[in-house]
Amino acid sequence: MSAARMRYSMIISGVVLILTLLFVKSRVVDFTAHERFTRDLRRLQEVDTTLNQDILKVRDGLLTYYDTLVTASAELNGLYHHIRRSIPSFIGAQGQQDITRLLDAYAEVLASKARALERFKSDNAILKNSLQYFPLVATEVAEEAGGHLLEQGPVTELKNLLRDLLVYTLLVREDLTLQLQARIDSLSHNRDAFASAVERSKLDTVLAHAQTILTYAPRVNSLIAELLALPLAQRSAALHMAYNRHYERALRTADNYRLVLYLLSVALLSYIAYIIVRLRQATQALNTANEHLEERVRERTAALQKTTEQLDQRNQMLVEQQQRLRAELADAAAYVTSRLPLPLTGDVKTAWQYIPSEQLGGDAFGYHWLDEDHLAMYLLDVCGHGVRAALLSLSIANVLRSQSLPGTNFYEPAAVLQALNNTFPMEQHYNMFFTMWYGIYDKRHRRIV
Amino acid sequence: MKWWYILPVFLLCLVAIGLWQRLQRAEQPAPESVAPVVVNPVNEPIQAIPLQIALNETKVKLGEKLFHDPRLSHDNSVACASCHNLQTGGTDHRQRPIGINGAEGFVNAPTVFNSGFNFRQFWDGRAETLEDQINGPIQAPHELGSNWQEVTAKLTAVPDYVAEFAALYPDGIQPHTIRDAIATFERSLYTSNARFDQFLRGDGEVLTEAEKAGYHLFKTYGCIRCHQGVNIGGNMFQTFGIMGNYFADRGTETQADMGRFNVTGDAQDRHVFKVPSLRNVALTLPYFHDGSAARLEDAVTIMGTYQLGRRLAPNEVDLIVQFLRTLTGTYKGKPL
Numbered sequence: 001m002s003a004a005r006m007r008y009s010m011i012i013s014g015v016v017l018i019l020t021l022l023f024v025k026s027r028v029v030d031f032t033a034h035e036r037f038t039r040d041l042r043r044l045q046e047v048d049t050t051l052n053q054d055i056l057k058v059r060d061g062l063l064t065y066y067d068t069l070v071t072a073s074a075e076l077n078g079l080y081h082h083i084r085r086s087i088p089s090f091i092g093a094q095g096q097q098d099i100t101r102l103l104d105a106y107a108e109v110l111a112s113k114a115r116a117l118e119r120f121k122s123d124n125a126i127l128k129n130s131l132q133y134f135p136l137v138a139t140e141v142a143e144e145a146g147g148h149l150l151e152q153g154p155v156t157e158l159k160n161l162l163r164d165l166l167v168y169t170l171l172v173r174e175d176l177t178l179q180l181q182a183r184i185d186s187l188s189h190n191r192d193a194f195a196s197a198v199e200r201s202k203l204d205t206v207l208a209h210a211q212t213i214l215t216y217a218p219r220v221n222s223l224i225a226e227l228l229a230l231p232l233a234q235r236s237a238a239l240h241m242a243y244n245r246h247y248e249r250a251l252r253t254a255d256n257y258r259l260v261l262y263l264l265s266v267a268l269l270s271y272i273a274y275i276i277v278r279l280r281q282a283t284q285a286l287n288t289a290n291e292h293l294e295e296r297v298r299e300r301t302a303a304l305q306k307t308t309e310q311l312d313q314r315n316q317m318l319v320e321q322q323q324r325l326r327a328e329l330a331d332a333a334a335y336v337t338s339r340l341p342l343p344l345t346g347d348v349k350t351a352w353q354y355i356p357s358e359q360l361g362g363d364a365f366g367y368h369w370l371d372e373d374h375l376a377m378y379l380l381d382v383c384g385h386g387v388r389a390a391l392l393s394l395s396i397a398n399v400l401r402s403q404s405l406p407g408t409n410f411y412e413p414a415a416v417l418q419a420l421n422n423t424f425p426m427e428q429h430y431n432m433f434f435t436m437w438y439g440i441y442d443k444r445h446r447r448i449v
Numbered sequence: 450m451k452w453w454y455i456l457p458v459f460l461l462c463l464v465a466i467g468l469w470q471r472l473q474r475a476e477q478p479a480p481e482s483v484a485p486v487v488v489n490p491v492n493e494p495i496q497a498i499p500l501q502i503a504l505n506e507t508k509v510k511l512g513e514k515l516f517h518d519p520r521l522s523h524d525n526s527v528a529c530a531s532c533h534n535l536q537t538g539g540t541d542h543r544q545r546p547i548g549i550n551g552a553e554g555f556v557n558a559p560t561v562f563n564s565g566f567n568f569r570q571f572w573d574g575r576a577e578t579l580e581d582q583i584n585g586p587i588q589a590p591h592e593l594g595s596n597w598q599e600v601t602a603k604l605t606a607v608p609d610y611v612a613e614f615a616a617l618y619p620d621g622i623q624p625h626t627i628r629d630a631i632a633t634f635e636r637s638l639y640t641s642n643a644r645f646d647q648f649l650r651g652d653g654e655v656l657t658e659a660e661k662a663g664y665h666l667f668k669t670y671g672c673i674r675c676h677q678g679v680n681i682g683g684n685m686f687q688t689f690g691i692m693g694n695y696f697a698d699r700g701t702e703t704q705a706d707m708g709r710f711n712v713t714g715d716a717q718d719r720h721v722f723k724v725p726s727l728r729n730v731a732l733t734l735p736y737f738h739d740g741s742a743a744r745l746e747d748a749v750t751i752m753g754t755y756q757l758g759r760r761l762a763p764n765e766v767d768l769i770v771q772f773l774r775t776l777t778g779t780y781k782g783k784p785l
Binding site: 015016019020023064065066067074118119121122125126128129130132133205209212268269272 | 455456457459460463466493494495496568669670671673674675677678679684685686687688691692717721757758759
């Protein structure tokens, strides 16, 4: 991979990475989780409201069983635990901390409410029982005793207690409590005023229920006050508000990321568009260049053709020239051949065949009669071939034939060779040399010298 | 340059992922939760048990098997069902139950029928839920005398259990899955369609006059203040002995007699107990946390004396008991 390519791929992976990051960040707010969470928070407030309503209904005797209180309380507890476990993850660390703190505060109040609710359920049941039974049993005792008792004081007191205690339950007051307590105690002291043991034990029951009412009425009242005053609604509202605040913050952050992602995408797209335009331009340029190229190719081809033609012509010329040369050479060869001696007839007969290499050669031979008896014979070979060698061998043969080596005895081969050697020194003849055999046939003596 | 095609492709991918996530979100299944039992309210302090409660039947089956399996005890001798026999009203009819090694418990074993309607479990309400409750007998040395490690190890050695748990729970055999299965089974132990429930649903003829009179007494005498709601109890705590000292009269107070005080340490909780359910009460003898009342009549009389401050006449007791007998319901379509 080239360095440029490497750089490109690195830039692209970088861009892809940034885009992914932005994308993830922009989608961090999970709306399902948000909906669930806020639904739970709303439900928390709803359930608390119904619970409070039911408490009042129970107090007023409109609701005669506790199941709804139990369900509401259990649901609050369940919701609280569920909410605690499902704080959406897009809420930042600060938010998590805030919400957890508020949840702790909520849990504290919730626990107080659960405790108070338990006490309320128990105390209310006891109070309601005594409130129901006390008037019955008190009237019963008062009537039974009132029929035969001489001393009507305790009976009247009992009747008054009955009336005042019932009024007391409607307006619980501290001073009344003490006063009523004193009257219960005094009745209990005077129990001997009642004649029979049955009456006395019935009176005990009456007083026990009176005591129960006196003890439980303020307790139930303050429990109801406490239950309704416990800032559970405020705590859950605070929770809701804090959550909303952090939710909006998360939303804003995500929006910012989305904006950046959007801008970056637009920038990228424009860049890609720009590149596409550039690419098209480049293609166009390439196309024109292509057209030019064809023209040029045509030109070049034409030029080439011309050159080829010229070359052909020249070639033709060369061929012609060569042919001429060859013809000339053939002429020369023919001439060389023509200069070879004809075969002798008579006493001495000769026959030969001359096959020079490459038409012209440096080889030559000859013979001629020096006189009637002496036939000079020679064979020579100039080194190399071709015209030059042929010319040299021709001129050597001419010299020998015309016996034009002054002062040389042509009957003496050694002298002849000596003279030839001197006449054609290598240095003066293009470094050509020749080898030669030269002999004399003596017809009379039939010998070769 | 081919590389440039990656970017538009990538942008497209982002869009696709976005859309996909949108779709995915709509498909997310709502988490399974214990649906609250909806009782159709009637204008009475007592509510009828629903005729049908939707539960995961496979879990119920598994829970039932576990409930009857003595392998939950240390020496494989005692099962939940040993003390909570479903054939005898979900109790053992003993004053105090016998656990492993013949150890006797401290309190009477309450019925497991309808325990799903109780707001707390145990006499002193120390367990918030049925799931919590199960930790108690598993670990109590005088009950099953085991521990979770031992129980899970034993169950894991049984291939049937391994398969059944695996089919229901991704976690397989774990303390919390065992608890979930048993608790689900216990929630299936509701006894609907008692004669009294039929009466509540509007069938005035189903009760005899005496039974109706008994119900009337039950309400006017104030039993209803504590024993109310769908379970006729099981939704609050009460002191045992409001109008008299029950424990002094009975003698020899035990630790268990302290009731909820043992849980909270609050003096106000001395002798405080969960008001028990009176459903199927005719079958759950003996009565009270101490199992001291052998007959229902005794229990009613004691209640009158110590909770109401009333001496109930024998005929009143009889009427109330006749009413209490109408509270016996059906389980799996058969009368208990």
